Structure formats: C-alpha cells, structure tokens
Amino acid sequence: MNIHDIAKISGYSSSTVSRVINNRNYVSKKARQDIQKVIHDFDYVPNDVARDLSKGKTHNIGVVLPHTDHPYYTQLVEGIMSAAFPAGYRIVMLPSKFNAEIEMDYLNRLRRKAYDAIIFTSHGISLNELLEYQQYGSIVICHNPGELNIAAAYTHREESYTEAFKWIKSQNYQHISILLSRAYKISATAQKTFQAYRNTFGSEPDKNLLNTDVTTFKDGYNAAMKLCHNNQPDIYFTNGDDIAAGVRQFYLDNNLPVPRLIGQEDQLSGKILNIPTINHHFHEVGKLACGLAINNEIKQLSVESDFIFRNQKNIEN
C-alpha cells in the first residue's frame, strides 16, 4: 500500500494525496476528506525512507564516539540530543575506538547521504582528511581547530588549566603526576595541559610521573600503581574525576595516604569525594555542536572551562 494506491482508490492523483498528507494548501475540502477517509480505511502511512530519498534529507545526525564503554562522552551526547530532539533530528551513535578506518567509513556514509551531518566528539584521522569531506555534508568537531575552516564547538581549557596549576603551585606540591587520555603528540588537550604547566612553573612536567591512555577509574587505579613509587607524587592532575577516584582507590586499598587529586568533567565521583575538578561544560558544547550541524554553519563556538575548587581533605581525613 503506497501513495499511488491511495491515489487510485480515492480517485485523485498522488500529487493531491501528497498535499493532503503534508497538510498543504490547494486542496479542496472534499478532496481532503475523501482522501483522508481512504488513508484511514486502509490504514496507510507513508514510507520515511522514500521521503528521505525524495527530499535528499534524513534528519539524522551521526555522532562519532571513540568509546562506548565509559561515561566520558555522555555529557556531550546528552547535549547534542537536547538540541537535536526539539529540531526534529535524531542522532545515530557511531562508535569508532579512534580507529581511522572506521572513522573513514563513517565519513563515507556522510557522502552516501546516510546522515545529514556528522559530529566528531573526537577523532583519530587528521583534520585535513576531515576538511576534504566537508563538501559532502556538515562536519562538526569538538575541539579548537585553530586557523582551519571547519565547524567546531569546544571549551577553552587554557585558563582553567592555568588556574589549576597555579593552585597546585600555591600549595607547594613538589611531585606532580599528570595522567593523560592520549599521547602528547596527538592530543591537543595534552598539549594545553603541558602549556599551562610550563606557564606556571617555567619548566617541563616530570616525565617519570606521566602516564597516557588513562580514561577510566580502572586506568587511574593502574596508573597510580605504576607511579606511586616514582618520586612518590603528592598530587595527581587527571583527565576526569572518575580517574582521580581510581587513583584514590589504589592508595586506599594499599593503606597509603591518599595524595591530592584534581579531576575533570565535574563527574559524580568528584562531587562525592570532594575532588577539585574542571568543568568543561560538555553539555553546552554538545548543544552548540548540534546547532552547527543542523544549520550547516562553518564557524567556531566556544565556552570557558571552570576550575571548581573543593577541599578534598574534608573527606579523606
């Protein structure tokens, strides 16, 4: 049962049926009623895929997510959804594991019109490759693209990072461990972190107290296990409150005094444990990213991160 059947049965053309279905003008009262009756009697509903094909638009937005098994990107996704839903868009989850091949596959799906736009919450492939695919649809990234002409929504991390390190300095911590989610050379975040360190201390971070690929509670736990003996860090600057919580857990489990911690993302674990954190307002970033995706605007929008001080000691002792 399709629109042409309805047309035949009702004695009108498919054009008129289409007008009725889409509630458009230039249909007589009688025709509208006749057609609606047939639609009702035969329990007809139009086919969304045919409509999408015809309109050249799917109202789907692909969202590329490096991880599916931890809450890192949850805030971003929620923000995107909160903007997509009222605008009549749906989001399609695209797990990537930072795998360039998979990411490429998703980009090609954009070419193939599987979705109208694609948001990379993070990406493994180069910005130049992304630039090439802009001609096929709206592409939005979630970090600062610098001079490149690509749509982006992100947080300015510089100031909050510097504020955090200044606080660390003011407290006279000597052995500062930094846990990163991705290696320095491929991660803008890592670079920003180091820059803030340099600006504050005028020196490079201690390489012996560094760990990369730390993204979960468990990773934090394991990183602490590795690092606790190297110069005995007295503070950990981490990529997430959950990670900081993992570090803490290691020390507790081993009856060692828990060092100071700094988290990020203002997660529940940080709230519970009174860990100072940096709120990147990812919900807001997601909203902005989605807006750019929907309107196909190639511009950059950003928000400021906030360093949230909390007195961790309140709970540890």
Next chain:
Amino acid sequence: MNIHDIAKISGYSSSTVSRVINNRNYVSKKARQDIQKVIHDFDYVPNDVARDLSKGKTHNIGVVLPHTDHPYYTQLVEGIMSAAFPAGYRIVMLPSKFNAEIEMDYLNRLRRKAYDAIIFTSHGISLNELLEYQQYGSIVICHNPGELNIAAAYTHREESYTEAFKWIKSQNYQHISILLSRAYKISATAQKTFQAYRNTFGSEPDKNLLNTDVTTFKDGYNAAMKLCHNNQPDIYFTNGDDIAAGVRQFYLDNNLPVPRLIGQEDQLSGKILNIPTINHHFHEVGKLACGLAINNEIKQLSVESDFIFRNQKNIEN
C-alpha cells in the same frame, strides 16, 4: 552522479554496474575493470537512502530512552551498541521522557520503515499497544512481559531483591526506606521490590518511608531530606548507587549519621563508597535485546541479577 550515469559512461547497464558495486558474480573481468575505472574517475559513491528504500531495510535500530540526562540507561545502550556494531547495525537514540505521545510517534516511525527494529529500554504506553505494532517490525522490551508474546530481554530481579531484604532483616534494621523510580502501579520493578519485601518480612513496606520518581543523585538527596524525619530510616533501599550516594550526601551535609544504604546497578559511586548493590547486568541485557531485534525473534531471554555485598562501614567511619 548516480548509478545510471556510471552505466551510460561506462557503456554497460545499471544492472551490471550494480553487480560490480556489490561485488557479485556474473561480471566479466573486463566489465568489472571498465566500470571500476569510471567509478573511480568520477568519484562515485552509491546513495545509501536509495539502497535502503530498494532493499526495504535500513540497518538502523531505534532505542527508546526515557531519560537522556542521567546515566541510568547508559549500560543498556552500551550493551546494545556492542552487539549492533559487529552486525553492521547502527543505533538511533530516541528520547521519550516516558511520554506516551512521543513513544507512539516512535512506533509509527517503525511502521514508516525509519528503522528495522525498536528497543524500548522502558516505556510508558501499555504492552497491548506495543503488541499491535509488532506487525510492523521487530519490537523488543527490557522487562519481563509475563505471558505476553513479545520479544524481551531482562534481568530476574526476584532473587537478588529477596537476598537484599533478607540481609536487611538479618541486620535488624527497623525503619526501611524504599526509593522507587516510578510509582508502584505502573512499575514492575516497584512491584518486584514490594514482593521481595513481603516475602521477607511478611508485611507491607512503611508508606511513610516511600518515595517515587527518584532516579538521580539529586533526587536521592531530596528524598532523604523529606524522609529523614519520618521515623528516621536506618536503611535506604534505592534504585541506583548514585541515588544512594545522594542520600548519603544529604546526611553528611547536615551532620547527621549516615544510615545504611543499598544501591543498584553497580555504578562507580557504589564502588567508591562501598555501598552494597545489585548488579542487573544491563550490559548483557542490552546485548541480548539487540540480538533479538536484529534477528526479529519473538522470544524472551533473561539473566540473573546479583546482590553484591559491601561493607559500607569501611568508609563511613
């Protein structure tokens, strides 16, 4: 540039081009090479929407989610994705807020072929309404449907709930507060909780220590605020570790002794705070649900929940 253009340019028919694109037999080496060259030269990619229309299949699975702003359904979604990805399916996020109209809209999209299957992680509309829509596509729910003939993946909560209440009884707690996510009459989970209570204590739960619509840390906090004076509960049975953490926070903030807590879902907050919990294995449930959705099997699969005992006192004192 479409498949017919490629056909014309290469001098073959669109049937043959289609065979080449889909890597099928019955194409001569020469034809394959000629056509591939044209495809390459003109940088052609097929249109996914047209293909979906033609095949009558989208490889999309809709996932209806009551909430988008808290991590309740995260595990389920992750489980679904982990099964969908290797099978070549993508998931479309459908936020519902338990709104029957919105849920209906999503069901109708199933009729309209917008996705091949739909998974309700939870739902506000009646099972009977869902049953009616089964004719239009694969529908999977995530709770026990009893005798009804509908695909379902869920956890058996009975035993773990009973185990939890037995433990409560063994510890001689007198004032038991129960925090529910949805009202008794509409929530099977609430009913199971009460049943376990009755089985254990032989009586009804104290209505004065009951609260519904508690799903987040903040909700837990507020519920504790309301309930702490009614008979002073000495234990809270909650719907999630995060909620239990919210209860705890209220007591801490007000310098009151923290009562015992029982959480659910084995969330990070529970791990950190040593709150006993009930692991419903939602990741596994999600996987199972997705399998049913993909294979369009109308059957029921379930796993057992586990009560995980932890000695909360370790941390509170």
Next chain:
DNA sequence: TCTTGACGTGGAACGCGTTCCACACTTTAA
C-alpha cells in the same frame, strides 16, 4: 467586459539502487 490571480488538480519526471526476467553465448556432461 477583460484581465489578473488565486485555487484545485493531474501528469510525469525525479531522487537512486535493486532485481526479476529474458536472451545470448560458452562450457560441460552425456
């Protein structure tokens, strides 16, 4: 009375890939 212009409706092409069927030619088995 003539001209606009709004209103109502249908035809047909368009968006684009897939697939059934027919037909021709080439092997292979009998």
Next chain:
DNA sequence: TTAAAGTGTGGAACGCGTTCCACGTCAAGA
C-alpha cells in the same frame, strides 16, 4: 553431437514520495 548448465549482460519494473509544470475554473479588480 546434443542437451543441459553456467556465464554475462541489458531492459524495465519496482521500492515510494515529492515537486515542477501545465491547465482549467472562478472570483475580484479594472
């Protein structure tokens, strides 16, 4: 040698809704 089976290819219909364009009617303004 002949029938059967396999290979290669094209035509056209199919999946299905949208939209441009043409055409006719009728009322309002000139």
